[in-house]
Amino acid sequence: MTAKQKELKVTLIPGDGIGPEVTSAARKVIAAAGVVIDWEIMDAGAGALDKYETTLPEETIESIRKNKVALKGPITTPIGKGFTSVNVGLRKALELYSNIRPVRSALGISVHHKPIDLVIFRENTEDLYAGLEQDVAPGVAQSLKIITEAASTRIAESAFSWAAKNNRHTVHAVHKANIMKKSDGLFLSCVRKVAAKYPGITYKEIIVDNCAMQLVMHPEQFDVMVLGNLYGDIISDLCAGLVGGLGVVPGANIGDEMAVFESVHGSAPDIAGKGIANPLATILSANMMLRHLGFSKEADRIQAAIVLFLSERHHLTPDMGGNATTDEMVNAIIDKIKLLR
Ligand code: NAI
Numbered sequence: 001m002t003a004k005q006k007e008l009k010v011t012l013i014p015g016d017g018i019g020p021e022v023t024s025a026a027r028k029v030i031a032a033a034g035v036v037i038d039w040e041i042m043d044a045g046a047g048a049l050d051k052y053e054t055t056l057p058e059e060t061i062e063s064i065r066k067n068k069v070a071l072k073g074p075i076t077t078p079i080g081k082g083f084t085s086v087n088v089g090l091r092k093a094l095e096l097y098s099n100i101r102p103v104r105s106a107l108g109i110s111v112h113h114k115p116i117d118l119v120i121f122r123e124n125t126e127d128l129y130a131g132l133e134q135d136v137a138p139g140v141a142q143s144l145k146i147i148t149e150a151a152s153t154r155i156a157e158s159a160f161s162w163a164a165k166n167n168r169h170t171v172h173a174v175h176k177a178n179i180m181k182k183s184d185g186l187f188l189s190c191v192r193k194v195a196a197k198y199p200g201i202t203y204k205e206i207i208v209d210n211c212a213m214q215l216v217m218h219p220e221q222f223d224v225m226v227l228g229n230l231y232g233d234i235i236s237d238l239c240a241g242l243v244g245g246l247g248v249v250p251g252a253n254i255g256d257e258m259a260v261f262e263s264v265h266g267s268a269p270d271i272a273g274k275g276i277a278n279p280l281a282t283i284l285s286a287n288m289m290l291r292h293l294g295f296s297k298e299a300d301r302i303q304a305a306i307v308l309f310l311s312e313r314h315h316l317t318p319d320m321g322g323n324a325t326t327d328e329m330v331n332a333i334i335d336k337i338k339l340l341r
Helices: 019-032 046-052 058-067 086-093 149-165 183-195 208-217 229-242 280-292 296-312 326-339
Strands: 009-013 038-041 069-072 098-104 117-123 133-137 140-143 170-175 202-207 224-227 252-254 259-261
Touching: 009 019, 009 058, 019 069, 019 280, 019 296, 019 326, 058 069, 058 086, 069 280, 098 149, 098 229, 117 149, 117 229, 149 170, 149 183, 149 224, 170 183, 170 208, 170 229, 183 202, 202 208, 208 229, 224 229, 252 280, 259 280, 280 296, 280 326, 296 326
Parallel strands: 009 038, 009 069, 069 259, 117 224, 170 202, 170 224
Antiparallel strands: 098 117, 098 252, 133 140, 252 259
16 A cells, blocks of 8 residues: 555545445445545435435535545435535535536447547536526526626636646637627636637637537537536536447546546436446546546556456446446456456
8 A cells, every 4th residue: 555545535425326336336446446545435415314404414515625535426406396406515515616527439339420539627616506596476487697707717727727738729618698698708708818828729619509519410529618507517418428328427526625526427216226327437437536636557547447348348237238237347347457457
C-alpha cells in the first residue's frame, strides 16, 4: 500500500433502485485494480427517509465535505411530489457546479457509425433546476429559469480550461438565445468572454434544437460542449443513446473543493433487484474518480480491461444485447484486469 492510499477515505452513497448493485460492482473493480479505499457508506434517497426523515441527511453532506470525494449511485426522485431532488440538493450544497460527461464510441458498443468522442460540460446549480416554482392561478403554473453571470462564467472556464489541458480543439456553446434573449443571452455573453481568453480553441455556438439534430446526423463535429443545466441534461441522454445507452456513460460533478462521481443513468426501478443492471457506467465513473485521486495507472488498466472485455462481446447484460447478470459482467471485467497485471 502506498502512502497515498493509506489515508484514502471516500464517501459512498449506494442510492436507490439499481444503485447498490452498480456501486458494489464498481467497488469490486477498484479493489481488483489494487486501489485500497476506506469507504464511508452514507444514506441518501428513499432509503434515508425512515431513519432521517429527509432524503438528503446533513450527515451525508458532511461526510463528503470531510472526504472531498464521493462515489454515488442513482437516486429516485418522485415526480410531482414534495421532495426536492437529492441530486440537485447535493450539487447546490457542495457547489458542484460542473457536471462533466464524456461520451465516447471508442468502447466499441456505439450504435452510431461515425466516431464520437465528445465531453459535455453541464452547468449544475441553476437554470430551471433552481426549483423556484409556483401556482400562479388555477390552471397556471410557473417555473423560474435562473441564469447568473457567475455560474455561466465558471462552467465556461471549466470547459475551456479542460479543453486546453486535454488538447481539445473546439468548444460549442449550446443555447436558445434566439427565444430566451435575456437568460440564454447572458449565458452566451459569459461564454464568449471566456472563449476570448483561449485563442487556440475554436469557439462555436449552436441552438439547442439544431444541436440535437446535428448530434444524431453528424456527431463527429462535436468535441467539447458547454450547456446550461436543462439542455445539458437532455443532450447528455441523447449522446448516451448514440454510444450504446445510459448503461455506459459516466459522469462527474466537480466543484472547486469537492467532487461526486456518478453515472448519467437513474435508479432504473424497472430492473432494480433483478441482478441485470449494467454496471459499466458506474465503473467508468469510478474510474474518473481514480484519475481525480491521482491513480492514473490503475485507471488506465481498468479502461484497457473494459475495452478488452467489450471486444469479446461475452458476458453482456441484457441492455447490451446479452443475457449476463451484473455479477457475471463484473467478474469477466475483473478477469481482464488480472490478465493485464
Ligand atoms: P433511468 O435512467 O433510471 O432508466 C431509463 C431506462 O434505462 C430504463 O428502461 C432502465 O431500465 C434503463 N437503464 C438505466 N440504467 C441502466 C443500467 N445501468 N443498466 C441497464 N438498463 C438501465 O431513468 P428514469 O426511468 O427516467 O428514472 C428513474 C428514476 O431515476 C427517477 O426517479 C429519476 O428521477 C431518477 N434519476 C436519478 C438520477 C441520479 O440519481 N443521478 C439521474 C436520472 C434519473
